[in-house]
Amino acid sequence: MPLQPSTTRRLDHVLTTAQREGRMPSVAAGLVRGGSLVWTGAVGTVDGRADGRAADDDTQYRMGSITKTFVAVEVLRLRDAGRLDLADRFGAHVPGSAFDDVSLEQLLTHAAGVQAESQGPWWERTPGGSWDELVGSGVGQRFRAGRRFHYTNVGYGALGRLLEVLHGKGWFEVVRDELLEPLGMTRTTTRPTGSAAQGLAVHPFADVLLPEPEHDAGAMAPAGQLWTTVTDLARWATFLGGETAGLLSAETLAEMVEPHHVVDEPGKPWTGAHGLGWQVWNVDGVRSAGHGGSMPGFIAGLRVGLDEPGAGDGVVMLTNTTATAGGRPLMNDLLGALAEHEPATPAPWSAAGDPALLELAGPWHWGPSVDTAKVVGEHLVLGEPGAGRGSRFRRVGEDLWEGLDGYHTGEPLRVVRRADGTVSHLDLASFRFTRTPYDPEGDVPGGVDDLGWR
Structure with a gap:
C-alpha cells in the first residue's frame, strides 16, 4: 500500500535535513514494510558538487x-544442505592457517x-592480495576463541575463502548465483x-572534498x-524481514x-549483540537486526524490526562520505516518521x-504457584512470555509441544492423560502442572x- 503524500513529504524533509546537517555529498535511503519497498529518497550529487549529477535510487x-x-x-x-556443521573447525575445510582450530560459528559471530x-597497510585503501598471501602475512588471533566478542574483518575473509573451497568458484560468484540473481x-x-x-572525504573544518x-x-x-543501490539493498532488507524467496528457511x-x-x-x-552474521539490537525492549557498513568514502546501514508492532519495518541508507554523525540518527528518524505518520495496522482479530x-x-x-494457559492462534501460552518462565509453545506431535521463549525455549511440554482420555496434568521438562x-x-x-493441606 503506498504511503500518504503527507508521510512522503515528511520523509523527504527528514532526508534533506540530514543530508545538509550531516554534510553528506549525497545520501539515498529507503523504507520497507510488509515485504515491499514503500519509499525511497535521494538528496545531493554523486560527486558532491552543486552542478553534479543528482543521486537517485539506482545510484x-x-x-x-x-x-x-x-x-x-x-x-x-x-x-542446511548438510555440507558443514557450525561446530566444525575452520581447518577441517580450509587447512593451513592460524585459524585452523576456531569454529565456523565463532567466525560468524566474531567470537573467534x-x-x-x-597485517599490511590499511586494507580498505590499498589493493588486496590472495588468500595465500593473507595467510602468509602472519594474521592470527588476539584472544582465545570463545572468550569474547571481537569484530574481525579478517575472519570474514576466511569465511569467504570457505565458500570458495566448498563451491569451487569465487565467493562473489557464489553470492551472485545463489542470492543476488534469484x-x-x-x-x-x-x-x-x-x-x-x-567515494569522498569531507574536510572537518571546510566545505571541500577529497x-x-x-x-x-x-x-x-x-x-x-x-556495491549496491537503495533498491537492491531494500530487497535484502525484505529478505531479513522474512521474504527469502525460499532461499533460506524461516527457522534458519x-x-x-x-x-x-x-x-x-x-x-x-x-x-547490541551479534548473531550469525547479523547485528542485533535491543533498545528499550524492542529488538531489531541488520548491519552497518563503511569503507573509505562510504557509509551504509540496514535495519529491520523484529518485534510487533514494527516487525518487518526496515530502513536502508547509503551515503558517499567517509565520516558523518548523521547516518544512524537519520535511520532512526526515518523509521520514527514512518511509525508516527503511518503506524503499522495490526491484523484484525478473528475467532480461528x-x-x-x-x-x-x-x-x-x-x-502452589498459579499460571494461566491460553490458546493464542496456533500457540499454547503458559504464563506471560517475558515474565518469569512464561512461554509460548508450538505443537510438535500428538499431545506434545515445544517451548519458544525464555527458560523453556526448546523444552518439551507433554499433555498426560488419564485412562479415560481426560487431561491429568502437564509435564513441562519434568515439572508437573496440575x-x-x-x-x-x-x-x-x-x-x-498423605494428610494434605493443613
Whole structure:
C-alpha cells in the first residue's frame, strides 16, 4: 500500500535535513514494510558538487560490511544442505592457517578471537592480495576463541575463502548465483557499474572534498567489497524481514538473528549483540537486526524490526562520505516518521481457534504457584512470555509441544492423560502442572503428604 503524500513529504524533509546537517555529498535511503519497498529518497550529487549529477535510487554506493551478511547466509545455506556443521573447525575445510582450530560459528559471530584487520597497510585503501598471501602475512588471533566478542574483518575473509573451497568458484560468484540473481538484485556488484557515487572525504573544518581510492580488496573482499543501490539493498532488507524467496528457511533466519555474543562497551548498557552474521539490537525492549557498513568514502546501514508492532519495518541508507554523525540518527528518524505518520495496522482479530484445545486452557498450578494457559492462534501460552518462565509453545506431535521463549525455549511440554482420555496434568521438562495445587492425582514427583493441606 503506498504511503500518504503527507508521510512522503515528511520523509523527504527528514532526508534533506540530514543530508545538509550531516554534510553528506549525497545520501539515498529507503523504507520497507510488509515485504515491499514503500519509499525511497535521494538528496545531493554523486560527486558532491552543486552542478553534479543528482543521486537517485539506482545510484551505486559501497555497502561495506553489510557484505558480510551475504557471506553468512551462504555459510548457513551450506549448513542446511548438510555440507558443514557450525561446530566444525575452520581447518577441517580450509587447512593451513592460524585459524585452523576456531569454529565456523565463532567466525560468524566474531567470537573467534581473530585480529580485526590485516597485517599490511590499511586494507580498505590499498589493493588486496590472495588468500595465500593473507595467510602468509602472519594474521592470527588476539584472544582465545570463545572468550569474547571481537569484530574481525579478517575472519570474514576466511569465511569467504570457505565458500570458495566448498563451491569451487569465487565467493562473489557464489553470492551472485545463489542470492543476488534469484532475488533480482542485479545492481549489486563487486566494482562500480553504471551510475555510481564517488567515494569522498569531507574536510572537518571546510566545505571541500577529497576523493577516496577504490580497488579490489582481494582476500579481504568478503568483509566489505560489495556495491549496491537503495533498491537492491531494500530487497535484502525484505529478505531479513522474512521474504527469502525460499532461499533460506524461516527457522534458519530466526537462528541467524538470535544474539550470540553481547557487544560490551565499558560504561554503556548492553543494547547490541551479534548473531550469525547479523547485528542485533535491543533498545528499550524492542529488538531489531541488520548491519552497518563503511569503507573509505562510504557509509551504509540496514535495519529491520523484529518485534510487533514494527516487525518487518526496515530502513536502508547509503551515503558517499567517509565520516558523518548523521547516518544512524537519520535511520532512526526515518523509521520514527514512518511509525508516527503511518503506524503499522495490526491484523484484525478473528475467532480461528481450535475448540479441541479448550481442555488445556485455564489455570494450572506448579506447586502452589498459579499460571494461566491460553490458546493464542496456533500457540499454547503458559504464563506471560517475558515474565518469569512464561512461554509460548508450538505443537510438535500428538499431545506434545515445544517451548519458544525464555527458560523453556526448546523444552518439551507433554499433555498426560488419564485412562479415560481426560487431561491429568502437564509435564513441562519434568515439572508437573496440575489443576489444583499439588494435586495428589497428578503424579507429583516426591509425592504429596498423605494428610494434605493443613
